[in-house]
Amino acid sequence: MSKSNHFSTKSVFGQLISLIDDSLIKKEVKKCDSDRYTKRFKTKDHLISMLFCSFSKCTSLREISGAMLGLSGKTAGFQLNHIPKRSTLSDANKKRDVLVFENIYHELLKQYGSFLSDSRIKDIINKQVKIFDSTTISLFKDILEGVGRNPKTGKKKGGIKVHTVVNADEIVPEMVWFSESKKHDHQFLEKLKCDENTIYVFDKGYNDYRAFEHFTNHKTGFVTRIKDNASYIKIEELDINEQIHNGVLKDEIIEIEVKRVRKYRNYD
Template sequence: MDKFTRKTSFEQWVLPISTTQMEKLIESYQLNYYTKKLYITSFLRLLLFAQLNETESLRALSDTLFSDDLQKATNLASISFSQLGRRLNQVPTEFFQQIFLNLVAQIHTKSNFEQRRKTTTPLKIIDSSTLPLNLNNHQWAEFRKTKSGVKLHLRLVYLENGYSYPDKAVLTNAKEHDRGQLEVLVDEKECMYVFDRGYLDYERFDCMTDDGFFFVSRLRKNAVIRVLEPFELPTDSIVSSDEMIVIGTTQNRAENLFRLIKVLDTKGKELHLITNRFDISADEIAELYKSRWAIELFFKWMKQHLNIKKFYGQSEQAVHNQVYIAMIVYCLNVIAQLNTNSNRTYLQISRWLKASPWKLAHIWIQKIEGKAIP
């Protein structure tokens, strides 16, 4: 990262959003046609700033443009909250989704994803989280008599140093079952997929195995199984049993053979894990499943430190746009961490940026790198 840039910290932070790609997307979706003031680049920067500072409403965001520095960064002297609301409802979600995917591609490159997959099997974790909405304002998202909500179905790339990142997302109504998204989120071979028992689907497990996809999931304890062969365990194993099984009833049975591993969690509760991998040890399978906790931490981080608790708009498109903006912010923090080769947490990076958005970028960078600031 260029330490001698004259850019501000905020400008350096948003730099990975490709100008070339933005121009192509703007032209493709005709986003600036008939626009007199609120051009999409300015709008995107405002939304990123709002996420960074957890700005609670579009009215509050409009008021923040009183700042000369923010005016300079967005090329806007002022804008009404009603104009911001109309723009949020008009921009197609695919625009923000493409920016998110482009940032993911950059993270893949910077974290040597393709190089790592030549020597090890990348681990991808799948799960979902419900984002509650106000029923009166979001009746299109009703999933219970008194509740509304959207569900974020996510796939997270797990990195051993703990700095994981999302690489695919699907937004649905909260009443959508997790199982229906498994086919969408499992699309790349030579990876190991980890997911919880909400995704149990014997037919899909057969298809994944036949197509060469590896997985480990949690099995319900009342599942019908038949043990074909027990495997011997080392004396120091954390696993209580390791068996080759057939799963399902006569009417609904998987065609392939699977492996059932039983292990105790930290609370002493026995977990039943199912996998189609027979080439690694039972202890390694158990450790892979433990990695699933990373996606729980990701959802917790998003809900605590990004602005997806209160939504700016009432339409489905406005809500989806705000969720993608939040994930773009997360990816920008990941890239900042990778660019500085730092062990700083994303929360530290975000806090220091929030404290110095208009200072010269090298000051923020040196803080992330842990170097003394002159």
């Protein structure tokens, strides 16, 4: 049996970097032409530096540069050819297109995605379960005040809203979408791709009957909480199997009337 040379005499960070195939990086660098006009600080060095930043929880470029400088003589273990100065990192972050890193990320996700979770929901129900929710980041109150909501308290907060979609059997986001914080959550639903192999799970903050009709027409499953004042007609009440968890109170087929007074984005 041949032995793996990934982990011999390497630091933990070096072991992680060794899982990124050099040919993958070269392929994406060539595709995006990301090393054009670059003499020393190549895309691979840039990638390793920013991964070091993430794993070491550095909070500034100066901190990254200083921490990596302390590793002089040990960089061969994680394939770093050039330790960057703060200004070098800053220039690279400004000038190098992020697309090359995005492509590397997606290729790695394809390669190692099956190892990210011990339980594969898709293998059980033969559908991909996708969960999404939103959070609001309040920042630059004076600058972004115009994109904030108008709460009853009168204290308007500026910021951005972040919607994140995650596959239930993975630990990394499939999609991240930014919007003004004053936009209602349900407007994000039009960004989702519908197909019969997907089930979306989300909170009632995204409640939108027109979107629900759109999901139904495209045979896309969804699980959410219904609003307390929802108006619907019960079509049929189903029996609850004894094997079902006793937290299930009712299993009903219902019909909800969808108003067609106004045209609504992509759901028509």
